[in-house]
Amino acid sequence: MRVVIAGGHGKIALILEKLLTERGHSVAGLVRNPAHAADLADAGAEALVADLEKATVDEVTGHLIGADAVVFAAGAGPGSGAARKETVDRDAAVLLAEAAEAAGVGRYLLVSAMGDHLRADPDTFDEEFGIYMRAKAAAEDALRARSAPRPTIVRPGLLSNDPGTGRVDLGDRTGTGPIPRADVAAVLLALLEDPQLDGRTVEVIGGDTPIADALSVLAAR
Incomplete structure (x- = not known):
């Protein structure tokens, strides 16, 4: 399987790249x-240089030819300002979907964010975080409205750099809670290798269920 990850130098992306490589997959960031x-080379991944805030659909499409799946793991990050929440967390996610469709990529995994349907009440969050949440919500809506590629949306809980446990709580709704980035990457790997949850929106936090079992249980619902 060939996987291209947007935001290829991010913390989750670097872990996922290493996991994919160890499983014998071809991966680029x-x-x-x-x-x-x-x-990226240390993680076993090829680096593809592209600024998703400036690149055209055609430019990104060229990087995706031959890929089986794309993962959007990019983010503007804390302190980046309101404008970049929209140009990265929303617009770049949509651009990647447009390029993936043009390149014939059938699968798209979006790393989103957990919240009350991601539509933040401006009285609940500070202004910048509210913009971030609304940008994630808009990206989700835009991807679901497309005919291809069909998105699988992953909403992790509060991210930490703790060691992964390989055990999670995975569901349509889980409630809030922490989760190591390593476990988010492991869930993404499992979703890429097992398409039974393709097209679903799932939330994931730390838990007691082995990842493969958690996927199978949710798929059966």
Whole structure:
């Protein structure tokens, strides 16, 4: 399987790239900064230089030819300002979907964010976080409205850098809770290798169920 990851130098992406490589898959990461190529190489991934805030659909399409799946793991990050929440977390996610369709990529995994349907009450969150949440919600809506590729949306809980446990709580709704980035990456790997939840929107936090079992239980519902 050939997988291309947008936000290829992010923490979750680097873990996922290593996991995919260890499983014998071909993986590449889209990065803005060519200097990050060495870190991707250490994870076993090819670096494809593309700034999703500036690139055209045609430019990104060229990077996706031959891919079986794309993963959007990019994010503007804390302190990046309101404008970049929209150009990265919303617009770049949509651009990747347009390019994936043009390249004939059939599968799209979106790393989103957990919230009350992601539509933040401006009185509940600070302004920048509210914009981030609404940008994620808009990206989800835009992807669901497309005929292809059909998105699988993953909403993780509060991310940590703790070691992964391989055990999660996975569901249509889980409630809030923490989860190591390593376990999010492992869930993404499992979803890529097992398409039974393709097209679903799932939430994931730390839990007691082995990841493969959690996928099978949810798929049976």
